[in-house]
Amino acid sequence: MTNLNLISPALAYIDGQWVGHPEGKTFGVNNPANGKSLAQVPDMGTIEAQEAIEAAAQAFELWRKQTAIVRADLLWRWYELIRAHAEVLAELITAEQGKPLAEARGEVAYGNSFVRWFAEEARRSYGTLIPTESPDRRLMVIKQPVGVVAAITPWNFPLAMITRKLAPALAAGCTVVLKPSEETPLTALALAKLAEMAGIPPGVLNVVTGLDAPMLGLLFCTHPTVRKLSFTGSTAVGKRLMQQSADGLKRLSLELGGNAPFIVFDDADLNAAVEGAIVAKYRNGGQTCVCANRILVQDAVYESFVEKFSQAVSFLQVGQGDEPQVDIGPLINPRALEKVKGLLADAQAKGAHIVLGGKPHALGGTFFEPTVLTEAKPAMLLSQEEIFGPVAPIYRFRTEEEAISLANSTPYGLAAYFYGRDIGRVWRVAEALEYGMVGVNTGLVSTAVAPFGGIKHSGLGREGAREGLEEYLQIKYMALGGL
Numbered sequence: 001m002t003n004l005n006l007i008s009p010a011l012a013y014i015d016g017q018w019v020g021h022p023e024g025k026t027f028g029v030n031n032p033a034n035g036k037s038l039a040q041v042p043d044m045g046t047i048e049a050q051e052a053i054e055a056a057a058q059a060f061e062l063w064r065k066q067t068a069i070v071r072a073d074l075l076w077r078w079y080e081l082i083r084a085h086a087e088v089l090a091e092l093i094t095a096e097q098g099k100p101l102a103e104a105r106g107e108v109a110y111g112n113s114f115v116r117w118f119a120e121e122a123r124r125s126y127g128t129l130i131p132t133e134s135p136d137r138r139l140m141v142i143k144q145p146v147g148v149v150a151a152i153t154p155w156n157f158p159l160a161m162i163t164r165k166l167a168p169a170l171a172a173g174c175t176v177v178l179k180p181s182e183e184t185p186l187t188a189l190a191l192a193k194l195a196e197m198a199g200i201p202p203g204v205l206n207v208v209t210g211l212d213a214p215m216l217g218l219l220f221c222t223h224p225t226v227r228k229l230s231f232t233g234s235t236a237v238g239k240r241l242m243q244q245s246a247d248g249l250k251r252l253s254l255e256l257g258g259n260a261p262f263i264v265f266d267d268a269d270l271n272a273a274v275e276g277a278i279v280a281k282y283r284n285g286g287q288t289c290v291c292a293n294r295i296l297v298q299d300a301v302y303e304s305f306v307e308k309f310s311q312a313v314s315f316l317q318v319g320q321g322d323e324p325q326v327d328i329g330p331l332i333n334p335r336a337l338e339k340v341k342g343l344l345a346d347a348q349a350k351g352a353h354i355v356l357g358g359k360p361h362a363l364g365g366t367f368f369e370p371t372v373l374t375e376a377k378p379a380m381l382l383s384q385e386e387i388f389g390p391v392a393p394i395y396r397f398r399t400e401e402e403a404i405s406l407a408n409s410t411p412y413g414l415a416a417y418f419y420g421r422d423i424g425r426v427w428r429v430a431e432a433l434e435y436g437m438v439g440v441n442t443g444l445v446s447t448a449v450a451p452f453g454g455i456k457h458s459g460l461g462r463e464g465a466r467e468g469l470e471e472y473l474q475i476k477y478m479a480l481g482g483l
């Protein structure tokens with residue numbers, strides 16, 4: 001493996017300086033595939049985070065005044081550098097997160113597509129001239145950057161969850177303090193290193209690594225200089241951040257948990273549905289917020305779907321992400337393994353039938369067997385919670401109404417998928433699903449050009465697309481009188 005330190009300095013990045021904790025406090029980053037230590041990174045506290053916020057505030061005064069083309073050119077340079085370092089970034093992602101190298105390469109390309117998109121969109125934050133209501137007045141609307149943004153990101157996509165926030169923030173003219181997940185800070189620091197190399201000015205992007213996420217989160221939510229918080233993570237933490245931000249009335253983007261239904265109707269192309277379900281369920285070992293959490297299959301095709309799907313799952317190779325041909329890496333940590341085991345035990349106790357897998361993998365550690373369950377029921381815990389592991393529960397339904405009702409019977413509303421060919425039903429079901437994103441005859445909806453985000457308990461705001469830039473802009477209406 002390439003020397004990780006060349007690309008990730010393993011120091012925090014504040015005001016253009018690579019810094020450690022003043023008293024040398026650090027925490028360890030481990031490879032989840034073998035438990036080996038990768039690096040020690042600074043365990044920063046509120047004092048250091050405050051310094052980062054102040055640096056971001058100072059940098060904002062200059063950054064906001066740059067023309068969009070200047071910001072766009074810097075983003076383009078960042079994009080080119082990420083592309084030039086794609087392989088070492090992918091290796092780093094696999095090392096600290098565990099996903100197969102092929103998926104890590106995919107993440108770099110996907111994550112970088114946001115930098116490219118927002119380098120383009122930087123110049124599209126148009127305002128409006130409103131036809132006036134009075135002859136001696138002219139009315140106009142301009143868009144201005146929100147200000148200092150705090151970003152908190154998770155471990156499941158150590159690169160893409162960051163670029164989705166940073167690229168639009170920087171394009172809009174905001175400056176950022178990022179707190180990456182304590183599980184995967186090295187990729188975040190590598191991205192900052194490349195941003196520095198690209199010439200993004202000191203203070204515009206700051207990365208504060210730290211173990212005490214609740215303390216850093218509270219600071220971001222209550223610090224008057226922070227004007228916006230963008231968070232991706234669990235619904236429980238998202239709600240807490242929203243409560244903490246209420247007093248300061250911060251702008252919020254919250255990308256929270258999901259409970260995606262994946263519906264297979266009786267007229268579906270079953271082979272395509274199986275292929276889509278494999279992607280939707282087992283990508284990143286089931287550890288994404290848009291992973292199929294419940295596979296709902298219509299009565300008439302239930303048995304044949306289960307057979308084809310289980311066969312496809314039986315071919316999935318489990319192993320360390322840097323080994324060739326591996327499809328599924330380890331779970332992120334022992335806590336995740338315990339959660340999956342607990343959900344499975346509950347489902348079995350309530351009548352689920354294990355068709356494939358069902359236990360920790362012989363490789364040990366946090367590896368888990370790709371698992372297929374049939375006769376899953378809404379009363380089981382895995383129907384209500386994000387599984388976040390390679391476990392596919394399959395439910396049986398009879399009618400379209402029943403499928404929609406089952407699919408919507410969750411507080412979450414991030415992604416939903418269904419397979420079917422009847423054009424009337426395609427429209428009816430797509431419109432009836434209470435979700436922010438619907439994949440019809442596809443198991444993959446994520447792309448930088450479309451608005452990613454959820455409704456209900458899955459959060460607020462959108463990432464990517466035109467809408468992604470608006471999250472970091474505020475509207476100013478100006479009335480010019482006395483003409």
Ligand code: ADP
Pocket residue numbers: 152153154155179180181182213214215216217218232233234235237238240241
């Ligand atoms: P996950 O279960 O996917 O790790 P979390 O919501 O726990 O989801 O973590 C997502 C991000 O939120 C991580 O960067 C984590 O450090 C951070 N985080 C966890 N708890 C809090 C909190 N109370 N306040 C702010 N950030 C938090």
